[in-house]
Amino acid sequence: MRCALPGVTVKTSPDRFSYLLKDGKTWLPFRPEMFDPDHLIREMDRKGIDISILSMNTPSVYVFEPKTRIDLARRLNDSIAARYQRNPDRVRGFATLPLPDVDASLIELERIKDAPGVVGIGVGSNFDGVALDDRRLEPVWARIAALGLPVSEHPMLPTFAEHLPNYALPIRVGFPFDTTLCVTRMIYGGVFERHPTLAFIVAHTGSAFIGLLERLDHGFQLFHECREHITRPPSAFARENLYYDTCAFSKSFIEMAVGEIGIGRFMFGTDYPYIIADPSYIEALDLPAADKDRIFGGNAQRLFANRLAL
Numbered sequence: 474m475r476c477a478l479p480g481v482t483v484k485t486s487p488d489r490f491s492y493l494l495k496d497g498k499t500w501l502p503f504r505p506e507m508f509d510p511d512h513l514i515r516e517m518d519r520k521g522i523d524i525s526i527l528s529m530n531t532p533s534v535y536v537f538e539p540k541t542r543i544d545l546a547r548r549l550n551d552s553i554a555a556r557y558q559r560n561p562d563r564v565r566g567f568a569t570l571p572l573p574d575v576d577a578s579l580i581e582l583e584r585i586k587d588a589p590g591v592v593g594i595g596v597g598s599n600f601d602g603v604a605l606d607d608r609r610l611e612p613v614w615a616r617i618a619a620l621g622l623p624v625s626e627h628p629m630l631p632t633f634a635e636h637l638p639n640y641a642l643p644i645r646v647g648f649p650f651d652t653t654l655c656v657t658r659m660i661y662g663g664v665f666e667r668h669p670t671l672a673f674i675v676a677h678t679g680s681a682f683i684g685l686l687e688r689l690d691h692g693f694q695l696f697h698e699c700r701e702h703i704t705r706p707p708s709a710f711a712r713e714n715l716y717y718d719t720c721a722f723s724k725s726f727i728e729m730a731v732g733e734i735g736i737g738r739f740m741f742g743t744d745y746p747y748i749i750a751d752p753s754y755i756e757a758l759d760l761p762a763a764d765k766d767r768i769f770g771g772n773a774q775r776l777f778a779n780r781l782a783l
Contacts, residue, residue, distance in 0.1 A: 557590025606662025663702030
């Protein structure tokens with residue numbers, strides 16, 4: 474599956490990562506193991522992980538022209554089903570939609586809603602610059618919610634990435650910023666107010682979002698545009714509609730987040746294949762064993778219910 478991206482070049486590095494560069498700036502690291510499907514299973518065995526749920530990373534399909542975007546989404550989703558067939562007891566995946574094309578996304582959603590191995594929908598934090606609270610996307614959110622499919626977000630480059638030169642800042646700072654902005658816009662924009670059953674998994678333990686909740690609630694109280702589309706403060710949606718992976722990896726940060734949101738909303742993640750994390754960082758948390766069990770699997774089993782048994 475090879476498609477040219479304008480302005481993107483490859484830099485081979487002597488360290489463990491090589492890099493995709495976009496307009497001369499670091500965009501995405503990669504290494505050979507990422508293209509070896511058996512490497513994932515070996516890593517899971519080494520870490521004691523029973524099932525992994527795979528998702529598409531940046532840039533996903535959003536940066537391609539519409540026809541290519543539709544074709545790539547279909548091929549990616551078919552590859553999820555094939556990957557599941559290869560290791561049906563170990564691997565599941567989130568399907569990709571050719572967003573922001575609503576009509577094509579609805580067609581693809583119907584095609585894959587019962588596909589083997591598909592347990593939800595993966596989205597980016599923006600769709601080539603289109604925000605997730607854009608009202609044109611309403612039919613997509615409505616259909617996903619009606620199907621009961623959880624949505625998992627992964628950050629994309631923010632629209633201002635060209636203003637973050639050097640030091641891999643589009644990834645180090647831009648990614649968590651865009652996740653935070655994405656979720657905040659969805660809440661203030663009323664996406665979860667209109668679709669209360671929509672379950673949305675936020676990457677990297679919410680990035681900066683959880684730390685901003687008090688500030689966001691103040692916005693709801695102070696500014697009319699912050700309550701134009703919602704009837705409850707943002708913190709209510711943060712605790713009732715959102716789930717969070719644990720890919721912040723910081724002991725103090727995860728403990729803070731759990732204390733703020735509640736244990737039932739957190740699910741174990743490794744950020745594989747970019748970060749080779751194992752369960753030890755969850756085992757080190759100052760939490761009861763029962764709470765750690767919920768992070769390791771109980772919360773995911775509840776959220777995905779019978780889809781993990783596909």
